[in-house]
Amino acid sequence: MADLFDSGGKDEAKGAPRPLADRLRPQRLDQVIGQEQVLGPDAPLGIMLSSGSLSSLILWGPPGVGKTTIARLLADETDLHFVQISAIFTGMPELRKVFETARMRRANGQGTLLFVDEIHRFNKAQQDGFLPHMEDGTILLVGATTENPSFELNAAVLSRAQVLVLKRLDLSDLERLAQRAEKELDRALPLTGPAREALLEMADGDGRALLNLIEQVAAWRVEGKLDTDALATRLMKRAAKYDKSGDEHYNLISALHKSVRGSDPDAALYWFARMLTGGEDPRYLARRLTRMAVEDIGLADPQAQAVCLQAWETYERLGSPEGELALGQAVTYLALAPKSNAGYTGFKAAMALAQKTGSEPPPKHILNAPTKLMKDQGYGADYAYDHDAEDGFSGQNYFPDGVRRPVLYQPVERGFERELKRRLEYFSKLRARREKG
Structure with a gap:
């Protein structure tokens, strides 16, 4: 985040009110809270700075964790001129001016650290525009993104920059930040212990959001301390960070899917909620729950797919919020159902075999022969009608003549597939007996 700690600086516009977040802006990298995995002595940035070899960087992390602050302080540490732009408001003409100014500055003996906020919002052509200036040293690029760089940034840019992952602030980090804020305000927050913890949780790992909440609370004139209920009536709880088209969307659906696969109904319900x-x-x-039933449960519990479809239909009939209960029950059912991906694996193996064998025809004995010519060609000859065979099973080959019989479906010893495995083994023994006979 761009504003965490006591800066000790003064506002250039004397007398103008300064937000608490601005007053607590860090002045040194060792003042930044919660990113020791990046800034510590043995961490990537610590090693780069101690060795004097700072490279271009992509800072990836959620809002309010220090991306802008770190970029600005890196410029101070390396005596580079700091230039900040936003990909949202900057087009190619503006970028050309930035590069030209940086080139002139370099000719006069000073480098440029170009900080690009929301860098993932630049298109491919704009991202490509950075490459020659990164390669010739005109700029040292520090990009900030809340989205997964692997999906949003060009491979060429990623190959020339190191990706550093910044984490959301945990409760201990936020508590340290709250204490710094109280010191700056010269008074404690009028909150009970549980209410204070609730305030930290409202920030949802975002330091900037916490400072804004603290500034609101500090402005209240109250007698004594507010409890959790009183705090809740005065503050709207901050909405959880969630972008239905962004990286967080895929992270949460992955968490839900893996919790179901891991047979943990409590975790699955949590991520669903x-x-x-x-x-x-x-x-x-x-739709995703139905996919889980097909991929991860399959024939170990054939009812799972029906449960999902029924829950889906119930939601369509009831709508929100009542219909969501039916989906929640489907989540619980899937998590507790026996798991098998044998059907999924068998299908993928069959698809691979089909692509490999191309247009191999079926064996002639299982082809229909509606014309004399087809009969003369051997179509349908020696076909064994299974209902007439012993045990209702002929054991004939149904694969192309040039394809060796594979094993595609391998059921597991769980749920209903235990019965399917028993049946499969029974038919395998009959087939072997027919072949010997």
Whole structure:
């Protein structure tokens, strides 16, 4: 985040009110809270600075964790001229001016640290425009993004920059920040212990958001201390960070899917609820739950797919919020159902085999022969009608003549597939007996 700690500086516009977040802006890298994995002595930035070899960087992390602050302080540490632009408001003409000014500055003996906020919002052509200036040393690029760089940034840019992951601030980090704020305000927040913890949780790992909340609370004139209920009536709880088209969307659906696969109904319900409270379309969740039933449960519990479809239909009939309960029950059912991906794996293996064998025809004995010519060609000859065979099973080959019989479906010893495995083994023994006979 761009504003965490006591700067000790004065406002250039004397007398103008300064937000608390601005007053607590860090002045040194060792004042930044919560990013020791990046800034510590043995961490990437610590090593770069100690060795005097700072490279271009992509800072990836959620809002309010220090991306802008770190970039600005890196410029101070390396005596580079700091230039900040936003990909939202900057086009190619502005970029050309930035590069030209940086080139002139370099000719006069000073480098430029170009900080690009929301860098993932630049298109491919704009991102390509950075490459020659990064390569010849005109700029040292520090980009900030809340989205996964692997998906949003060009491979060429990523190959010339190191990606550093900044984490959301945990409760201990936020508590340290709150203490710094109280010191700056010269008074304690009028909150009970539980209410203070609730305030930290409202920030949702965002330091800037916490300072804004603290500034609101500090402005209240209250007698004694406010408890959690009183705090809740005065503050609107900050909405959880959730972008239905962004990286967080895929992180949460991944968490839900893996919790179901891991047979943990409590975790699965939690991530399901997180997505709903974040504004996710329940129909999207219904579709993904049905996919989980097909991929991760399959024939170990054939009822799972029906449960999902029924829950989906119930939601369509009831709507929100009542219909979401049916989806929640489907989540619980899926998490507790026996798991098998044998059907999914068998299908993928069959698709691979089909692509490999191309247009190999079926064996002639299982082809229909409606004309004399086809009969003369051997179509349908020696076909064994299974209902006439012993045990209702002929054991004939149904694969192309040039394809060796594979094993595609391998059921597991769980749920209903235990019965399917028993049946498969039974037919395998009959087939072997027919072949010997």
